[in-house]
Amino acid sequence: MAERKVYGASLSTATMRAVACLYEKDLDFEFVQVDMRAGAHKQEPFISLNPFGQVPAYQEGDATFFESRAISKFIAYKYMDRCTQLLGKSPEESAQVGVWTEVEAHQFDPPASMLLFECHFKPMFMGTPTDEAVVAENEAKLGKVLDVYEARLGKSKYLVGPDFSLADLHHLPVIHVLLKFPRVATLFTSRKHVNAWVKDITSRPAWCKVVQTYNF
Template structure:
């Protein structure tokens, strides 16, 4: 058994969910060390010694300390390549193609998705704030362009990164999971190949474990916010 793997973050954080999904795919035991985002614990010591940018998650594997979720998943997939699901290609050309689609997720899909999640989910549901419709419209347009590219790509390959599930697919899961609980869901469902791809990757048992942890953490956060409101 691998020991000493820690994820320091919160189970409802998109980036933390990305790392946990990878660990579950690799069948690795890990400890989730909670960080209280609502009190700013991630912006002060001791957390900023692990990530000077004050963002979750941080990651430890023995004496190795990392941050940035995609770098963490890449390390896990390569370091534990012979365990669980193989999430990277060994052949240079296939590896290069997978890397392209992983970059597309980071630079095109996620930036639009993060803003849409913030505007359509976090602000109205958790913060009680008004939605910036202009920001929603702008980023829906950006997401449409990305999903159109995905629809075409998925006529060529079952998964974005190649003929099997890889990090290029896994990295999409947390943001997509949140978006599917908003009106943006129709942008995925109206594209048959994108819809089938998303149904495939969200049905993975490893991802189900992440969602269960996410839901528990969100429930606690909502209950805590309600208690705080009642005590004012």
Template sequence: MAAIKLYGVPLSTATMRALAALYEKGLEFELVPVDTSSGAHKQEPHISRNPFGQVPAFDDGDVKLFESRAITQYIAEEYNDKGNQLFCPGNKVVKAATRQWMEVEGQQFEPVAMKLTFERFYKPMFGMSTDPAAAEELEGKLGKVLDVYEKRLGESEYLACNCFTLADLHHLPAVHCLMATDSKKVFQARPKVSEWVAKITAREAWAKVLALQKPH
């Protein structure tokens, strides 16, 4: 049995983020399903793993974490010698840039992108109606963030540097969901952003994450 355990569900964007890091590193792990449809994430034993009643949660021996970005950073640093580098090797400038763009994802991109993902992706999935006005407003806000990305990606192949890092990986769940909706136009309207999306979503590790969502 794998020492590493990830508690979550493959359709959860936060779980997907942690899964991507595990696959990038080629680590053996056990994905322990949490039945969120029955509210198991709000009850014991899961509430002891994640006190906010959310997924994922993570165990690696005596290391027990929740919050997907904390999990991905632990994986990248603890297993630095395994699989693909998620902190691009380089000087302090490169390392600082990686941290900076990870913050940009969490503070600037994610809040807008996930609201738009709810409107465009999850509402139809759950038989709810999308609010067109809200979606349009959110697309405008996301477009302003992506204008900054477009400029940055004209200077660097990936967000932090010329290597794929956690700064890119953290975007994958929301990008994947939005590219399956009409909101893909916000990405496609920006050539450098569109190229970047194509590159990060074509990674082998990401294909493995998506494979977990297919019914067996």
């Protein structure tokens, strides 16, 4: 029996967030595919792992976790001294990691995920057209967030400072998919420092392994 198991779906951005963290730490794990098309995430046995019926879930030994950001934090703390240091090298840096992971979850992710839904998931899985008004609204919202990022990244290579951290990692899956849509990709490429940051984090070996392994 594998010591670590990720229960998720290869098309899930949240699942790939957790997997990216495991690869940054060079940890072995078993990936258990959850058939979301068949509604397996809303049924047993998965619902016992996450009562909210959302992927991913993570098991390590006798412990079970859900919510991808919480999973990545657990991995980063438990394996703090292994491979990539993702939590900051001082109390001040660790606090900044906390700040910018909150920014990702509450400022960046809402408009970015809405764009993902409209441009990617609605046409692919629901067969319904993209709502252009919703896209325009959320492009404007995400643009304002990225203006803040542009200023921040003009002062440091990564969101917290000179080193890659969870604050950067948490953005990877959604950015990766959004870059497939030229109109939305312009929000990133048109900002000099944001563009350099995106190129850097999406070229990391651990992230490239996620993309190649799961055809993400």
